[in-house]
Amino acid sequence: MKRNTMSYKVQQFLIFAGPAALLFTAVVIVPFIYGIYLTFTSWDGVSASKPFVGLANYVGAFADGDYWIAMGRTILYSIFSVILINVFAFLLAYLVTSGVKGQNFFRSGFFIPNLIGGIVLGYIWKFVFNRAYVAVAGAIAGGTVPSPLSTTSGAMFALVTVSVWQYAGYMMLIYVAGFMSVSDALKEAALIDGCTPMQAMMNVTIPLMRASFVQCIFLSITRFYVVYDVNLSLTKGEPFNTSVMAAMHVYNQAFTYKNYGLGQAEAFILFLVCAIVGITQVYVGKKGEVAA
Amino acid sequence: MESEKALKKKKMMHLVMWIILLVLFLYAVMPFLLVIINVFKTKADITTNPLALIGEHGFTLKNFPEAMRKMKFWTVFGNSLIVTICATAITIPVSAMAAFVIVRNGKWKASIILFGLMVASMVIPFQVLMVPLVSVYGGIFNVLNSRLTLILMHVGFSVSMATFMFHGAIHTNIPLELEEAAYIDGCTRWGTFWRIIFPLLKPTIATVAIIDAMAFWNDYLLPSLVLKKKELYTIPIATQAFYGTYSTDIGLVMAALLLAILPILILYVFLQRYIVEGVTSGAVKG
Numbered sequence: 137m138k139r140n141t142m143s144y145k146v147q148q149f150l151i152f153a154g155p156a157a158l159l160f161t162a163v164v165i166v167p168f169i170y171g172i173y174l175t176f177t178s179w180d181g182v183s184a185s186k187p188f189v190g191l192a193n194y195v196g197a198f199a200d201g202d203y204w205i206a207m208g209r210t211i212l213y214s215i216f217s218v219i220l221i222n223v224f225a226f227l228l229a230y231l232v233t234s235g236v237k238g239q240n241f242f243r244s245g246f247f248i249p250n251l252i253g254g255i256v257l258g259y260i261w262k263f264v265f266n267r268a269y270v271a272v273a274g275a276i277a278g279g280t281v282p283s284p285l286s287t288t289s290g291a292m293f294a295l296v297t298v299s300v301w302q303y304a305g306y307m308m309l310i311y312v313a314g315f316m317s318v319s320d321a322l323k324e325a326a327l328i329d330g331c332t333p334m335q336a337m338m339n340v341t342i343p344l345m346r347a348s349f350v351q352c353i354f355l356s357i358t359r360f361y362v363v364y365d366v367n368l369s370l371t372k373g374e375p376f377n378t379s380v381m382a383a384m385h386v387y388n389q390a391f392t393y394k395n396y397g398l399g400q401a402e403a404f405i406l407f408l409v410c411a412i413v414g415i416t417q418v419y420v421g422k423k424g425e426v427a428a
Numbered sequence: 429m430e431s432e433k434a435l436k437k438k439k440m441m442h443l444v445m446w447i448i449l450l451v452l453f454l455y456a457v458m459p460f461l462l463v464i465i466n467v468f469k470t471k472a473d474i475t476t477n478p479l480a481l482i483g484e485h486g487f488t489l490k491n492f493p494e495a496m497r498k499m500k501f502w503t504v505f506g507n508s509l510i511v512t513i514c515a516t517a518i519t520i521p522v523s524a525m526a527a528f529v530i531v532r533n534g535k536w537k538a539s540i541i542l543f544g545l546m547v548a549s550m551v552i553p554f555q556v557l558m559v560p561l562v563s564v565y566g567g568i569f570n571v572l573n574s575r576l577t578l579i580l581m582h583v584g585f586s587v588s589m590a591t592f593m594f595h596g597a598i599h600t601n602i603p604l605e606l607e608e609a610a611y612i613d614g615c616t617r618w619g620t621f622w623r624i625i626f627p628l629l630k631p632t633i634a635t636v637a638i639i640d641a642m643a644f645w646n647d648y649l650l651p652s653l654v655l656k657k658k659e660l661y662t663i664p665i666a667t668q669a670f671y672g673t674y675s676t677d678i679g680l681v682m683a684a685l686l687l688a689i690l691p692i693l694i695l696y697v698f699l700q701r702y703i704v705e706g707v708t709s710g711a712v713k714g
Contacts, residue, residue: 145533145536145538148529148533148617149529149533149536149538149539151525151529151618152525152526152528152529152621153525153526153529153530153538153539153542155522155525155526156522156523156525156526156587156591157526157542159522159580159583159584159587160542160545160546160549160584160587160588162580162584163557163561163580163581163584163585164549164552164557164584164585164588165545165549166560166564167557167560167561167564168549168552168556168557168560170560170563170564171556171557171559171560174559174560174563179563228449228452231445231448231449232449234442234445235442236442236445236446236449237442237446238446242449242453243704244696244700244704245453245456245457246452246453246456247700247703247704247707248456248457248460248693248696249456250707251642251689251692251693251696251703252646252688252689252692253645253646253647253648253663253664254646254648255646255648255664255667255668256646256663256664256667256685256688256689257459259667259671259681259685260459260460260462260463260685260689261459263459263462263463263466263478263678263681263682263685264458264459264462267474267475267478267678268462268478268479271477271478271479272479301455301456301459305456306707309704309707309708310708312708313708358551361553362553362554362555364555364648364649365648365649365664368648368668369668369671383553383555386555387555387558390558390559396559396563399559400556400559400560403553403555403556403558403559404556406553406555406556407551407552407553407555407556410551410552410553411551413551414550414551415551
C-alpha cells in the first residue's frame with residue numbers, strides 16, 4: 137500500500153483541506169500576524185512607508201482616555217444586556233415549553249428580530265424612538281418629550297433595549313433545547329417526592345440546564361463586546377460621542393482619524409479581552425461537565 | 429373534586445401565561461408593524477401621527493417606487509443574492525472536505541495544526557483583522573471593490589466554524605466501516621467522499637447553509653470595507669447609504685427599510701421550521 141508515504145499524505149491533505157486552509161490563512165492568519173506588526177508602526181493608511189515606532193502605539197492606547205471610556209461603556213452595556221437577555225430568554229423558553237396553545241407560533245415569532253441585520257434594525261428602532269415613542273410619551277405627559285436618543289443615558293438605554301429585543305428570541309431557542317433535554321421523569325419524580333413546582337425548577341431543572349446557561353451567557357458576552365452595526369445605525373455615537381462603544385472607537389481611530397497603528401493596537405487589546413473570555417468559557421464549561 | 433380544582437387552576441395558569449406571551453409577542457413585532465403601517469402614509473402624515481393606521485391624506489403606495497429607484501433596489505438585491513449564494517455554496521464543500529481529511533487523519537501534524545488554528549481563531553474579533561485586511565488586499569494586492577474578493581473573504585472567515593461543525597458530524601455520525609467498504613469495492617478517496625460521505629452530511633449542510641447565508645446576507649462591516657463602488661453595494665450598505673442621504677424623507681425611509689427586511693421575512697415564512705432548527709443545532713454544537 138502506498139498509503140504511508142509522505143507524498144501520499146501531502147497530496148491527500150492538499151486536495152481535501154487545501155482550499156479551506158488557503159482561504160482561512162489568507163483572511164485570518166496572515167492579517168492577524170500582519171496586524172501585530174502594524175501595531176508597531178505609525179502607518180497613515182496612504183503612504184507606502186510604515187515607520188517603525190516600537191511600543192509607542194501601546195503607550196498611546198493606554199493614554200487614550202476616550203478609548204478606556206468607550207471600553208467601560210461597552211462593559212456596562214454588556215453587563216446590562218447579558219443579564220436582561222438571559223432573564224427574558226429563560227422566561228420565554230419556560231413559557232413556550234409549558235404546553236400553552238400556539239407555542240410553536242410564538243417560538244417562531246420571537247425569533248423574527250434575529251433574522252434582520254443590525255444596520256436595518258438600528259434604523260427601524262431609531263424611528264420607533266424618535267417618532268412613535270415621542271408621540272406616545274408626549275400624549276401621556278401632555279407636552280413634548282425628547283427622544284431617548286437625544287439624551288446621554290437615554291441613548292445607552294436604547295442600545296440595551298434593542299439588543300435585548302434582538303437576541304432574546306435567539307437565546308430562547310438555546311434554553312428551549314435545554315428544557316427539552318431535561319427528562320420529564322426527573323421532574324415528575326421531584327414532584328411526587330413533595331417538591332413544589334418552583335423547587336423542582338430550582339433544584340432539578342436549572343442545575344441540569346447548566347450547559348445552556350454557560351453557552352448563552354458567553355455567546356451574548358462575545359457578541360456584545362464587539363457590537364458595531366446597531367451602534368452605528370441607532371446612535372452613531374451621539375449625542376456628543378457619549379454612546380461610542382469600543383468597536384466603534386477602534387473603527388473611527390483607524391479609518392476616520394487615519395491613526396492605523398494606534399487603532400490596530402487598540403483593536404489588539406480588544407482581542408486580548410475576547411481571548412480571556414473565550415478561555416474562561418472553555419474552563420467553566422469543562423468544570424461543569426465534570427460536576428454534572 | 430380536588431382534581432377538578434387542580435385542572436381549573438392549571439387552565440387559569442395557562443391563560444395567564446398565554447396572555448403574557450401575547451404581550452411579549454406584540455412587543456417583539458411592534459417595530460415591524462410600525463414600519464408597515466407608516467410605509468403607506470405620506471411624509472406629512474407620518475410626522476403628525478406615526479401611530480395612526482391610515483393618514484389624513486389617505487393610503488398611498490408612492491413611497492415604494494421612489495425608494496426602489498433611489499436605492500437601486502433590484503441591483504442591490506441582486507448583489508446581496510450573488511454574494512450570499514456564492515459564498516455559502518463555496519463554504520460548504522470546502523469545509524466538509526477539510527473536516528473529512530482532518531477527522532480521518534487526526535494524527536497527521538498538518539491536521540492537528542490546521543484544526544487547532546481554526547478552533548483558536550474563533551475568538552478573534554473582526555475588529556482586529558479589518559485594518560490589516562484593508563492594508564494587505566487594498567494596499568498591496570489592490571483587489572478590493574470586487575464581488576469575488578468579498579465572496580472569498582466571507583468563505584475564509586466562515587470556514588473555521590463550518591469545519592468545526594462538519595468535524596463533529598463526521599466524527600460522531602459516520603462510521604469508518606462505511607468508507608472501508610467503498611475502498612474495498614474500488615472507490616477512490618475522492619469518489620468515496622462525494623458519493624458516500626457528503627450525502628450523509630445533509631443535516632449539517634442545512635445547518636451550516638442557514639447560519640452562514642444569514643450571516644452573509646446581513647453582514648455590514650466587511651462588505652462596507654471591501655465594496656466602495658455604488659453599483660456593488662449589498663442591502664445593508666445600501667440601506668446605510670440611503671438613510672444618510674434621505675433621512676428627512678421619512679416615508680421613503682420606511683419603504684427602504686421594509687424593502688430591506690422583506691426578502692428574508694418572505695423566506696422565513698416558507699422555511700421557518702428549518703431556520704429555527706438549523707440555528708438551534710448550530711448554536712448548541714458551536
